[in-house]
Structure formats: structure tokens, C-alpha cells
Amino acid sequence: MRIFKILNKCAIKCAWPAVWLAAFGVAAMPLASAAQPAHGIAMYGEPALPEGFSHLPYANPDAPKGGTIRLAEPGAFDSLKPWVLKGNPAWGVGVHVAETLMFRSIDEPFTLYGLLAESVETGDDRSWVEFTLRPEARFSDGTPVTVEDVMWSYETLGTVGHPRYLGAWAKVEKMEQTGERSVRFHFTEQDRELAMLMGMRPILKKTQWEDSDFSESGLEPPIGSGAYVIDRVDPGRQITFRRDPDYWGADLAINRGLNNFDEIRYDYFGDANAMFQAFKAGDVNVWRELSAEKWDSEYNFPLLTEGKVVKSEIPNERPSGIMGLVMNTRNPIFADWRVRQAMIEAFNFQFINNTLNGGRDPRITSYFSNSVLAMQPGPAEGKVRELLEPFADQLPPGAIEGYILPEGSDRPLDRKSLRTALKLLEEAGWTVQDGALKNQSGKPFAFEILLNQSGSAMRTASETQQIVDIYIEALRNLGITPRLTLLDSAQYVQRTSNYDFDMTWYERALSLSPGNEQMLYWGHDGVTLPGSRNWMGMNSPAAEAMIAAILDAQSEDDFTAAVRALDRVLTAGRYVIPVSFSPISRLAHSADLHYPEKTPLYGDWPGFLPEVWWQEEKE
Template sequence: MACIRPLCLILAGFLGVASMSLPVGAEPAHAMAMYGEPALPQRFSALPYVNPDAPKGGMIRLAEPGGFDSLKPWVLKGNAAWGVGSHVVETLMYRTLDEPFTLYGLLAESMETSPDRRWVEFTLRPEARFSDGTPVTIEDVMWSYEVLGTQGHPRYHGAWAKVTKMEQTGERSIRFTFAEDDRELAMLMGLRPILKKAQWEGQDFSASGLEAPIGSGPYVVDQVDPGRMITFRRNPDYWGKDLPVNRGRNNLDVIRYDYFGDANAMFEAFKAGQVTVWRELSAHKWDGEYDFPLMTRGDAVKAEIPNGRPSGIMGLVMNTRNPLFADWRVRQAMIEAFNFRFINATLNGGKDRRITSYFANSGLAMQPGPAAGKVADLLEPFAADLPPGTLEGYTLPEGSDRVLDRTGLRRAIALLSEAGWTVQEGVLKNAEGRPFAFEILLNQSGTSMRTASETQQIADIYVQALRNLGMQVRITLLDAAQFVQRTNEFQFDMTWYERALSLSPGNEQLLYWGSDAADQPGSRNWMGMKSPAAEAVIAAMVNARSEADFTAAVRALDRILTAGRYVIPAGFSPVSRLAHAADLRYPAETTPLYGDWPGFMPELWWQEAEE
């Protein structure tokens, strides 16, 4: 569900698996967890990571790169303003940030499911209201699920395709029946945005637009300057302000997002006090470049937010739709030529950790050495088609302190030769005489985890190494809108890629790595992988009935992805670095498991009143 909008984009990275802890008799419950028991009892007073007594009022100003031309984050078309989906619209259930995957009632007061989880039923709270005062009805819920599943962004289509029946079972209750065994679907049905049918009915919902959505959430859209600024104002009549899941949340009266051309402009705005929170992505800058007046006079302070989530994947992704990168030996050669050790030392003083696998930094990560036990059992049926290292064990090259890792380049040359590429008169060519030439596509506004200057520097250093192999590489910078369009249509050879991953991966993994997603514009399968093994272990993941089976399936997937050599991994930080106005506070003593993640900032923050 991803930032740093952490990792923004799409908060879909949240979805997961294992066994739900509801009573066998399918009694209505206040919460559900994918495995184990929900941490909070039915009558809990507040979430454990909030300040339940946080004062209301004040304002926070945040910076975003690029621009926007839409207020509809639920469709593929357009570039939607950040915050609409999280501040204005709600879901039936709320996902806590302190458990791997547990949902508590929000619009729904309860849910129940069958022991085999082939259906799930939700009961709406009678007091639930949209911001215009009209009630949230089952009709709104049913319309929202159908329109999102048929006209919405592709990320909604997969789960909807598995619903065989949606029916109203009471004045305030709705039941979904599923076409297949998938133990995560009951939870996914609680996480779809609920929209007001009367606002959108009769329109082409798939079109982008700047009409302010009417939602049931704590904020309403206040002011919009397309492409430049959007503000959200707290609704004093918000129906759910006294719910336990909301106590201590949504404290600020105004949330404002200003859009800037690039990260440098955003940082300068923070230094000038025009932006009140800044996420610093560079450890080197964090340690050495925060002696400007705003900080030295105490008007702003620094904070580091730890987390216990997986590293996810970040780096340069190779598009295997291009025959150039279809061979795993070529992809390994590209990894060998990427000298992370030197790049990390040059850009970050060596402080970033290398991403060693997609689920690194967590108990879900693949283990060193050969696959064993349940992991091996899951992979063995596909052994003949898996790249070397999947079963045997795979590690990334160590790299060198020098700008050119000559040992790595020698290994790269050998692999390229095996794949049919040799240097001819200084140019790497194949047997037909075709040069090894490609484009690296970059977003000039930066990304959720890297500034544009950082990705450019990384690419520049990398290109120097590739030219030593005889490759012809060009770097193309695009504005945010063009970059989104190109990547949505998979029109690139190599580009910067980021995918945040949670502690409960599940159905969304098919949108990231599934065969259907490889041909679906707008999916996150930028590498174009089509792996029956990956789809099999994802199926095992979403139907696991024990935590041990779930962990084995994720570790098997981690091996398939990492040894697939689709992404050239960069580094990550186990903490988020936030510089913020001194009068802005967050519950520092009770940081949730996911840390600085969607739902943490600005939702948990407040502003202290002036003395």
C-alpha cells in the first residue's frame, strides 16, 4: 500500500496474509487480524501509538514534487493531488500501524466471516455521515465497490474479479462472497474507499477531474490551485471524531500541500519557513548541512523515526520487455557493474545500508545459503525454470572503494560474452552487430525516497562504469507528468524504481509481480516479469493457515525476486529523518511498528499553542 509519501505512492502496499483470528462460529467482531489475535480489545479507548489528549488546531505545511491535475486518486488517468485519498475519504475498516495486518472498525461497526473465509459481512455504523451531512448507506458502499472494480485504477480490479456476489443482507449490512479460496480477501474488502454515489453517478468515473470529492473523512477539500497547492480543512462536524480509532488523530485544523519543481526548491522553502516538515533522504546532508538559521535559532528541530518494516526495493529496474534485458546473465552483468560501495560512500558517507533482498530488514527476508524446509518445497517444482541462485542462494557483489570496481567489471564482461555480447572496436555488440544501447529514464522532480539530484548522480556514476564495458547509454530527464505517463505504459529501458513492502504481503504482490500485471498499464510490474513460481508462492501466501507457512511463502518469493535480478538495488535507511517546526509534535515515545508510514504524518501530529 506507497513519502516521502512513504514510498508513496500508493498506499496499496499494505496488504497481507496468514490466518484470521475470528471466532469459529462467525460471530460479529470489532476487529480482525491476519494471524494471531487483534492486540486491542473490543472496548479499547485509543490506539496505543497516539497522544489521546493531543490538542486540536493549528496548521501543517508539506511539500510535494511536481504538480497535479486531478482530485481523483482512484483512477489511472491524471496525476492526482496527494492527500485526497487519505484525508477526505474513508474505508469500512482502519488499518493499525502497530500490528503487521490488523483492521479495526471505522465506517463499519463490526464484521464477520465464515470459518473458510469464503464470505465476509460488514455492518455500517448508523451514525456514519458524509461531510454534507447525508448518511453513508449500503447503496454507496455497493456502488463504490463496483465502480472501483470496473472503472477504477487497475489495483482494484484483481480483488473485485474474485467476488462472485455482493448483496445487502440488512438495513446496514453487506456481504461479499468469493469465487475462490483466498484468505486475505475478507480483509481487502474492508479497505476500499467509500465514495458518495450521488456525486459521481452518471459520469465517466474513469476520467480525471478537479471536482472536490465529498467524503466521510475528517477533512474536506478547502482550496485548490491546480498544480501548485491544495489545502484540507478539518471538518468540525466530522461524524467519527469520537471513535476509539480516531481519538488523538486528525488534530490539525489545516493541512496544506505546496508543489515545487524539484527537491532543491522544496528544501529551500523549508529553510525559509514556508514548509513546516521536511523529510531528509541523505544521511550525509542530515549530519552536515543543517546549520542554517531556522535550525540554529531553535525554530525547527530534527527527529529520527525508527521502524520495523521491510526495506522494500529501490534502485534501477530493467524492463525485460526489451529483449536487451531478457537474459538473466545480462541483468547480472548490469548488477556487477553497479558499484554500490563507492556510490554509497560518495553520496552518503557510506551510511546507507545495502538492500540485500526485497524483504530485508525483517523476519520475512530470505535466509542465507541454500533454500531449506518449506521454502525449498515451494520452489522445487519450478527448479528447472528458476535462475541460478534461487535455490542455491544469492548474494550481491561487494563492490569496491574505487570508482571502478574492476573485479565486478571483469565478471560482467564474462557474463555478457556468454550471452552473446562482445566488444568490437570499442563498442559492445551482439553477433548481428547491434550495439548494446539503451536509455535510463529519470524523474526530474525526484521520487518518494530520492531527490532528483541523487538519482542523477547515481546514474552518472553508473553510466561511467557501463561505458567501460562498451555500452552506449543515455540519461533522459522528464517532468513528473511525462515520467508517470511513460512508466504507466512501460515505455522505458531502465528507470528508477521504488516499491515499499509491508510485514503482511498478499494479493497486491500480483499487481507488483504477476503475469497479468506485466501487460496491464499502470501496474507496478515495471520489470515485466512473468513467473509461474512467483504466482504459486503468492497463492500459498494468501492461503497460509499458520505464521510459519506464511513466512516460508514470503521467503520463497523473496528468493524468486532477488535472484531474478530485475532491479539493481541501492541502499535504504532504517530510520526516517524529519526536520520540523519546533511547535509541531508527534507521539515520540510510542512510535508504531511501521514508523513513518502512511497514516503517521500528519495524522498523528499536533501543533502546540503559543505561550
Template sequence: MRIFENLNKCAIRTMAAGLLALSGGVAAMPLATLAEPAHGIAIYGEPALPEGFAHLPYANPDAPKGGTIRLAEPGGFDSLKPWVLKGNAAWGVGVHVTESLMTRSIDEPFTLYGLLAESIEIAPDRSWVAFTLRPEARFSDGSPVTVEDVIWSYETLGTQGHPRFLTAWSRVERIEATGPHSLRLTFVAPDRELPLLMALRPILKKAQWEGQDFTDSTLEAPIGSGPYVVDRVDPGRSISFRRNPDHWARDLPVMRGLNNFDTIRYDYFADSNAMFEAFKAGEVTVWRELSAQRWAGEYDFPAVTSGRVVKAEIPNERPSGIMGLVMNSRNPIFADWRVRQAMIEMFNFPFINQTLNGGADPRITSYFSNSVLGMGDGPATGAVADLLAPFAAELPPGALEGYALPEGSDRSMDRAGVRRALDLMAQAGWTVQEGQLRNADGQPFAFEILLNQNGTAMRSGSETQQIVNIYVEALRPLGITPRVTLLDAAQYVERTNNYQFDMTWYERGLSLSPGSEQRLYWGRDGVTTPGSRNWMGIDSPAAEAMIDAMVEADSAEAFTAAVQALDRVLTAGRHVIPVSFSPISRLAHAADLTYPPQIPIYGDWPGFMPETWWQEAN
């Protein structure tokens, strides 16, 4: 197993670069310097890499080109257009085929370096941002990437694209060309984060899509400027991307050592068991193991014992995010926080974790746990308390005083938890009548747990089903028998996009630089607007205000306080029954595949695998 000798060096370098986790260690970039064209931009401080840097620190510029990497995905796909709400798009199109004006370094909290744009210029008050395109930028068909393409992409995605594009675009007043290779976006109001968000929009070829209904899904291969082109497509079953040897940006510093495989192939399988069997048989060459118990005890199959497959553990320094069973508060029975707390009390985490995971991984304790952005223990103090004080009357219990999940029991039934749950349910108007939980009108407490039979990015379908099966049994003493419904991926996406569920499995990865995207996760627009990530239906003025404070923060200290305050509002809201998380990624891979020894602070994160990996010659 690979040992990472550079972790301490990485941590020191990260702190010096301005990691938001440091208290008082980062000052905002002097505003006077922001009006000059620059090669990069950081949300706070300055980019860690100077102009003229050779390559990203976690990339190997000497990595050989060639070979194939084969990856597995659950379910299927019916679209090659990941920028709209319709359809179930194949993974990888938006990652490998298209590019943005700037690209992110996953070794810094939120720093961008020029890609399609050779420079960025920002108003001193961040009321506008301007970009200058590289004249040599080309789409894969050889045509130039023009300012017209950029403006069309921004306007089209902002008005007809997936809802994730709409919120940020609503804060743009206008976009205009300022020269043959330059453009400017003027904002409705000054915004620290918006210049970075705009720099990450995918740039599409106007001539390919103009005149069509952009909101429609399609299997037409998009023409992008990225390092790969769509090669072979077997709808619903597999998609291959072929490296473009003439990629216009292959020698740029931000691209050196990346995108090394000639072919990246994604095969789709009915469920995680089929995926794992394909990996054991050599049909898939990298497997991300989600079960610590299986990682420890079930990797003795021939490919491992013969050395054809090796195991690697990839550390990271990012927040835990949130994962578990989410309760849809649009359903009146889950609108009461006491009911949601009772449902949390009935989820006996120690027993479930030990039974299914060997107790190896810790529990998620808040949305930003495992980082200094997390809310911490005990009452809110200092700037966090000041931010929350105006909302004290409407905050859920625990937001100011401190909130902790129930300890649970190592036995199958947590009797103390059952007693607390019964008391909370009684306070909310639900009592056990003739063995069934009912309200004063005699209506039963009934709900559906909706599951994707193919699993998710972080949990296999069988594992989520096992968790839910144990939970359903645990609810019986409360007089509750939920209905469990398994759907295929397409049906599941359709229902969750429209919030047609009572309880379902929920996963949201969170970064060291949360910002405006948090409105898509927890903003009140998502209560009714389809396609948001606000599955629980949060409608909280306090959460909205904390997101505003986060986005408007002018220092790392103010930013951290705002995130910690938001974490308190979300966690005390009791919307998700959290499970465990892993502070490492467990990757088993073919022995001839490898990656650089210097691991970025985000670890196994988009941009790491397959981008930094390569195949050694046999």
C-alpha cells in the same frame, strides 16, 4: 533530538500481538470464532486491542486541535480523483477526504478495526465477509453513508477504477445488501486475505459520480466521510484540506487523538532543491530528509541553530522494500538474466554510497531484507526449499542455492566486477567490438535510462541523477553509453504506466503483511496490462505460486516460508539494481509540531504523519 523510551516495550507488545516475524508463536484464530460479529480482524491471530479500547496505542487522545501543517510535494497535479488511471492526482485526497469500512493499525502487521462499519463477520472458511454500517456515519455534506453507496463504490472501483482495484475485485462473486445497514461479499473461492482487502476500499458518494464517466480525471472536489474536506486548490501548485469539526467519527476510538490540524496544506515544487529551500525559509514545516550525509553535515542553517526547527529520527521494524534501477525485461536486451547480472556487476555500490551518502546507510540485499520475511543467506531449506522445488528447472540461478550481490570496490572502477560483467555479456552473445558492445549481427547494446526530474518519494531528482551519472561512467569500459532522459512528472507517469522505458528508477515499499497486492507488483497480468507495478515485466510461474501460497497460508509459519520463497525468486531474478535503504526516517520539523512518544512498528508510514501529529500553542 527525541529519544524513544518505549521501543523495547513496543517490540514486546508487538510480539505478543502476533507479529508474523515470530517463528511458531502465532496460531490462526479458531475458525469457529470467525462466524461471530467482531470489532476487528487480524490476518493471523486476534487483534491486539479488545473491543471497547480507548484509542490506538500510538495516538495521543489529549492532543490539542488546531494549527496548520505545511508539506511539500514534487511536480504538480491535474486531478482530484486518485481512484482512476487517468490524470496525475493530488496527494492527500484519498488519505484525508474518504474513509473505508475499516481502518488499519500501523502498530500491528495487518489488523483492521471498524470505522464506517461497526462490525465485521466472516464465514468460518472465509468464503464471504459481511459488514454492518454505523447508522451515524455521514458524508461531509451531512448525508448518510448508505449500503447503496458502499455497493456502488465497490462495483465502480472494481470495474472502472485504477488497475490496483481490479485484481481483488475479480475474486468477488457477488455483493448484496442484507439489511438496511448491512451487506455481504461472497468470494469466488475461500480467501484469508480478501476480507481485509475489501474492508479497505474507499467509500464514495454515489450521488456525486453517478451518470458520469468514472474513468475520467477531474478537479471536482470529492465528497467524502473523512476528517477533512478539500478547501483551496491551485491546480498544479497547492492544495489545502480543512478539518471538518463535525466529522461524524471524531469520537470513535480509532480516531481519538488523530487528525489534529485545522489545515493540512501541500505545496508543489519543481524539484527537491526548491522544496528544501522552502523548508529552510519556513514555508514548509516538515521535511523528510533522504540523504544521511546531508542530515549529518548540512543542518546548520539558522532555523536549526535558533531552535525553530528540530531533528527527529523515527525507527521502524518493517522490510526494506526494493529501490534502485529497474530493468524492463520486455526489452529483449534485458530478457537474459546474465545481462541483468552484468548490469548489477557494473554498479559499484560501495563507491557510489560513499561518494553520495557518506556510506552511512546499508544496501538493500533483497526485497524483504531487514525483516524475518527476508530470504536470508545460503541455500533454501525446510518449507522454503519445499515450496521452490517444483520450479527448480525454471528458477534463476541462486534462488535455491543462495544469491548475494557483488561486494564492489571503494575505488571508482571495480575491475573484478568489470571482468565478471564482460564474461556474462559474452555468454549472452555480446562482445566489445571496436570499443562498443555489440551482438553477432553488429547491433550495439543501447538503451535509455528514464528519470523523473522531480524525484520520487524516497530520492530527490538530483540524487537519482547523480547516481545515474556515476553509473553511466562505470558502463563505459563495457562499451555501453546509455541515453539518459529527464521528464516532468506527468510525462514520466504516462511512460511508466505504459512500460515505455528500458531502465528507470524504481521504488516499492513492502510491509510485514504482504498479500494479494503482490500480484499487482509481480504478477504476469502486469506484463501487458497498463498501470500495474510490475515495471520489470516479471512473468514467473514460481512467483505466482509463491504469492498463492502466501495468500492461502493458514499459519504464520507457512506465511513466512512463502514470503521468504518469493523473496528468493524476485531477488535471484536480478530485475533491480538495488541501492541503500535507511532503517530510520529522518524528519526535520518546526519546533511547535510534535507527535506521541510511542512509535508504531511501521514507524514513519502512512497513518503516522500528519495523522498523529499536532501543533503546540505558541
């Protein structure tokens, strides 16, 4: 099935929030129409929903309003400012309180519809984009959202905000007010995605922040224009959002069937086990089960057997993304691809998957696996090969010839892979001496594996530690004994944001619409710039060239080829030891919580839960 047949279908998915939001890039495709104000913008052709549409296809416009949904988050928080690097922000502030000029449909990876903006206009070459604000747009304190707020927000985020905002802002040549309610952005270079990215920055109230150091974290509740306001905060433990009865955008078509709960509460727990126990006790309303084996065998607690909790499985058609143990190439021992391949060989995925998950979920085979954007088996061909060949002398083996992960063994000891690992390590200058792996100078092969004791978005702390424990036992056969360190969330965020680790757990969601965000993930700035997603510290001109090709793609074939080429560079780079992924989301939830029958293309993805859910007792 060709990609744009898929993209024009209705259906997408969601996972643990903090990790996945950043995954939404929008890829480059030509604009079909000439410059004129429009209700939406699509990278390929026209938006699926016509002007005057009644509601999003994955929302229930008749959903009742009211009730409370109680959600759980791991760790703690010490900030209400998710737009800066400092601090550990509470989840939900950037989602429920602040709004953007445009709204992203999770049914169409390449489409945005007007939210704060009533219209968007851009030229055929997309060298500029203009937004016109809705006259009725208001912050929660009743003051209007102005062009001045927009321009201040963009410049502030682009200069002192989180690094995720800096790349796109650097490509803005000029920002100008063109009317009482309109603002135009001119770009410095050919990058067709920028017109869409400019619609996806949070709009903050200038007068609240202009006299303070915006780059600092803090617990001052932000004033936003969104459907919810912050109601109660217990720092580090709980945050509650209350639906604004005077929300300015409640009657917009884009919002019909959304924002149905009167109250959204997030409770923070020390670890995933505590979260699950709270769910089983009825103190939390939704639980995402990440283990297929537990889903099948351990859901027999009273609330479920009594029918007060139900199980739902929500499919998706998005890429697997990458998840597993990442090696920090800033540490010289991981700078050699042969060492990284040896680490992958020593990881017996088949045994680990069978032991911990009953072998139910498939392995991640590349960064865009499970999608039409994934690299194809065997040698690169056609446009993919043409993109990669200029970098042939820089690429690790397998990028052009083809790369596959070791098969592994169903036995604890995978002797074949361990022999391969030892050979690679010897080629890289490491040999077993007196039972320990050392280099020619006698320096031991020593490194630390860093884990978050609160777990991650897609794995509980106990699951990641079980995986790592089995892996450490395998490494002992190579004369390697890593040091395992568990940290609380705040310490873990601090160290990983500054790349102060050797190996750690890594998760990056990827969408069907990769674009500028890929530079934040894999670009050379992230080698030294704190807070990027480039935890592996890769500096690959080939990867950056593939990203540039994605952004400048003029056709479906060009775009697909560029993403597949990037997938080869990343996968053959051997930066991450990948584990399994699930093509469905497994959600156990209170029986009085409901979601529309039609799920979006991304399925259980940001924008789905709690946005389109509602509360209603069974009849």
C-alpha cells in the same frame, strides 16, 4: 525473534506518501473465532485492542486541536481522483477526504478496526465477509453513508477504477445487501486475505459520480466522509484541506488523537532542491532527509540553530522494500538474466554509497531485507526449498542455491566486477567491437535511462542523477553508453504507467503483511496491463505460486516460508539494481510540531504524519 512476537508488539513507520500506501497487503493467517460480529478483524488470532478500547496506542488522545501544517510534494497534479488510472492525482485526497469501512492499525500489520463499519463478521474459512455500517456515518454534505454507496463504490472501483482494485474484485462471487445497514461479500476462491481487503476500499458518494464517466480524471472536489474537506485548489501548485467541524466520526475511539490540524496544506515544487529551500525558509513545516551524510553535516541553517526547527529520528521494523534501477524485460536486451547480472556487476555500490552517502546506510540485499521475512543466506532449506523445487527448471541461478550481490570496490573502477560483467555479456551474445558493445549482427547494446526531474519518494532528483552519472561512467568501460532522459512528473508518470522505458528509478515499499497486492507488483497481468507495479515486466509462475502460498498459509511457519521463497524468486530474478536504505526516518520539522512518544511498529508510515501529529508552542 519469531514474526508474530514482533507483530503483536506496538510500534511501525511512514515515508513519502504516494509510493507507500500500496505496500500494505495483509497476509493470510487463520481466524481464531467462529463467525460473529466483531469490532475488528485480525489475520492471526484476535485484534490486540479489545472491544471498547479508548484510543490507538500510538495516538495521543489529549493532543490539542488547531493550527496548520504545511507539507511539500514534488512535481504537480492535474486530478482530484486518486482512484482511477488517468491523470496525476493530488496527494491527500484519498487519505483525508475518503474513508473505508475498516481502519488499518499501523501498530498491527494484521489487524483492522471498524471505521465506517461498526462491525465485521466472517466465517472460519473466510469464504465470505459481512460489514454493518454505523448508523451515524455521514458524508461531508450531511447525507448518510448507505449500503447503496458501498456497493456502487466496490463495483465501480472493481470494474473501471485503478488496476490496484481489479484483482480482489475479480475474486468476489457475489455482493449482496443483507440488512438496512449491512452488506456481504462472497468469494470465488480460497484466499483468506480477501475478508480484510474488502474492508479497505474507499467509499464514495454514488450520486456524485453515477452519471459521469468515473474512469476519467478530473478536478471536481469529491464528497467524502473523512475528517477533512477540500478547501482550496490551485491546480498543479497547491491543495488545502480543512478539518470538517461536523465530522461524523470525531468522537470514535479509533479517531481519538488523530486529525488534529485545522488545516493541512500541500505545496508542489518543481524539484527537491526547491522543496528544501522552502523548508529552510519556513514555508514548509516538515522535511524528510533521505541522505544520512547531509543529515549529519548540512543542518546548520538559521531556523535550526535558532531552535525553530528540530531533528527527529524515528525507527522502524519493516522490510527494506526494493529501490534502485529497474530493468524492463519487455525490452529484449534485458530479457536475459545474464545481461541483468552484468548490469548489476557494473554498478559499484560500495563506491557510490561512499561517495554520495559516506557509506552510512546499508545496502538492500533482498526485497524483504531488514525483516524476519527476508530470504536467509545460503541454499534454501525446509519448507522454502519444498515450495521452490517444483519450479527448479524455470528459476534463474541462485534462487534455490543462494544469491548474493557483488561486493563492489571502494575505488571508482571495480575491475573484478567488470570482468565478470564482460564474461556474462559475452555468454549472452554481446562483445566489444570497435570500442562498443554489439551483438553478432553488429547491433549496439543501446538503451535509455529514464528519470523524473522532480525526484522520487525516497530520492531527490539530484541524488538519483548523481547515482546514474557514476553508473554511466562505469558502463562506458563495457562499451555501453546509455541515453539519459529527464522528464517532468506528468510525462514520467505517463511513460512508466505504460512501461515505455528501458531502465528507470524504481521504489516499492513492502510490509510485514504481504498479500494480494503482490500480484499487482509481480503478476503476469502487469506485463501488458497499464498501471501495475510490475515495471520489470516479469512473468514468473514461480513467483505467482509463492504468492498463492502466502494467501493460503495456515500457520506462521507456512506464511514465513512462502514470503522467503518469494523473496528468493524476486531477488535472484535480478530485475533491480538495488541501492541503500535507511532503518530510520530522519524528519526535520518545526519545533511547534509534536508526535506521541510511542511510535507504531511501522514508524513513519502512512497514518503517522500528519494523522497523529499536533501543533503546540513550547512552554
